[in-house]
Amino acid sequence: MKVIATNIGKATSFLHNGKKELTGIYKYPTPNPLFLGKTDVQNDSVIDRKHHGGVHKACYLFSSEHYPYWKKLYPKLDWDWGMFGENLTVQGLDESQIRIGDIYAIGSAVVQVSQPREPCYKLGVRFGDAKIIKQFIDYGYPGTYVRILEEGWATKGDALVLKEMSANTLSIRECFNLILAKEKDPISLQKAIDNLALPEYKRERLLKYALSKK
Numbered sequence: 001m002k003v004i005a006t007n008i009g010k011a012t013s014f015l016h017n018g019k020k021e022l023t024g025i026y027k028y029p030t031p032n033p034l035f036l037g038k039t040d041v042q043n044d045s046v047i048d049r050k051h052h053g054g055v056h057k058a059c060y061l062f063s064s065e066h067y068p069y070w071k072k073l074y075p076k077l078d079w080d081w082g083m084f085g086e087n088l089t090v091q092g093l094d095e096s097q098i099r100i101g102d103i104y105a106i107g108s109a110v111v112q113v114s115q116p117r118e119p120c121y122k123l124g125v126r127f128g129d130a131k132i133i134k135q136f137i138d139y140g141y142p143g144t145y146v147r148i149l150e151e152g153w154a155t156k157g158d159a160l161v162l163k164e165m166s167a168n169t170l171s172i173r174e175c176f177n178l179i180l181a182k183e184k185d186p187i188s189l190q191k192a193i194d195n196l197a198l199p200e201y202k203r204e205r206l207l208k209y210a211l212s213k214k
Contacts, residue, residue, distance in 0.1 A: 001090050001092035001159065001160040002092065002157060002158060002160065003088050003089070003091075003106065003107075003156055003157065003160070004081070004091045004156065004157075005029045005064075005081035005082065005088070005089035006029065006032065006033065006034045006088060006155065006156050007029050007030065007081055007082030007086060007087055008030055008041060008044040008045070009024050009025065009026045009085075010024075010026070011023070012026045016121070016125065023047055023126075024044065024046050024085070025123065025125070026085075026126065027082035027085055028080060028081075029080060029082060029089075031156075033156075034059075034087060034088070034154050034155075035152070035153055036059050036106070036109040036151060036152060036153070037058065037148065038055060038151060039053055039054050040053040040054075040059075041058070041087045044087065055147055056115060056145060056147055057114070057145040058145070058146065058147055058148045059088065059111065059145070059148065060085060060086045060087050060117060060144075060145055061086060061089075061090050061093060061145075061146060062086035062088075062089060062090070062093070062117075062143035063090055063091070063093035063094070063143065064089050064090065064093075065091070065093070065094075066139075066141055067083075069139070073132075073135065074129070077127065083126070084123070084126075085123070086143055090160065092160075093143070093160075095116070095140075095173040096141075096171055096173045097171060098113055098171060098172050099113065099165065099166040099170060099172075100113055100114065100115065100168065100175050100192075100197050101113060101166030101167075101168055101196070102164070102165055102166050103162070103163045104146075104162055105161040105163055106152075106154045106158050106159075106161075107153045107154040107155050107158040108153050109150060109152030109153065110148075110149040110163065111147065111148055112146060112149055112197060113144050113145075113197065114145050114146055114147045114197060114198070114199065115175065115198060115199060115202065116142040116145070116173070116175050116176035116179070117142045117143045117145060117176075118179065119132075119142070120133075121133065137180055140173055140176065142176045143172075166195070166197060168191055168194060168197075169191065170188065170192055170198075174188050174191075175188075178192055178206075179192075179206075189206060189209070189210055190210075193207050193210065
């Protein structure tokens with residue numbers, strides 16, 4: 001895996017239900033390296049701190065391999081890297097293989113896979129069509145957030161070097177499908193509850209679901 005684009009954005013205004021709002025999802029490639037800080041990417045725009053940024057969502061990675069699929073669905077958009085709001089566009093990122101808890105070196109930073117991206121209405125704003133939310137969920141390859149174990153710089157061309165593979169086999173894709181499923185697979189559910197790299201509030205929510213089924 002390697003970084004093929006580093007992307008940041010500026011606050012962009014839009015109308016939602018007649019109300020003016022701001023979003024940082026409009027990200028575009030920059031020739032500059034990105035500094036991956038503990039709670040966000042330096043010089044990037046994070047508007048809604050309740051749902052974006054923070055320790056468990058400090059940086060968002062998305063695979064370049066998924067772009068052709070989405071370009072076919074939305075051919076009229078002005079395509080560039082960063083379309084999904086990702087800070088790092090990564091070649092070779094496979095959500096069905098990467099595990100929650102895996103640790104990678106990227107440039108001078110060290111990161112840990114923390115959770116899949118769950119789409120919100122702002123992805124629909126970015127694509128000009130709310131139906132992309134369901135399409136994104138059905139497609140099942142959401143990219144991943146990472147927490148920053150060691151702050152540092154990530155540059156276009158940097159390899160993602162696996163430093164430690166999680167003993168827990170819960171993949172990004174499996175976790176994504178589990179979180180969004182109404183009826184949750186018990187094996188995946190237990191893996192998620194036991195995976196300490198998954199944010200505590202998510203594990204507590206899943207444990208509550210498990211207990212309700214007993």
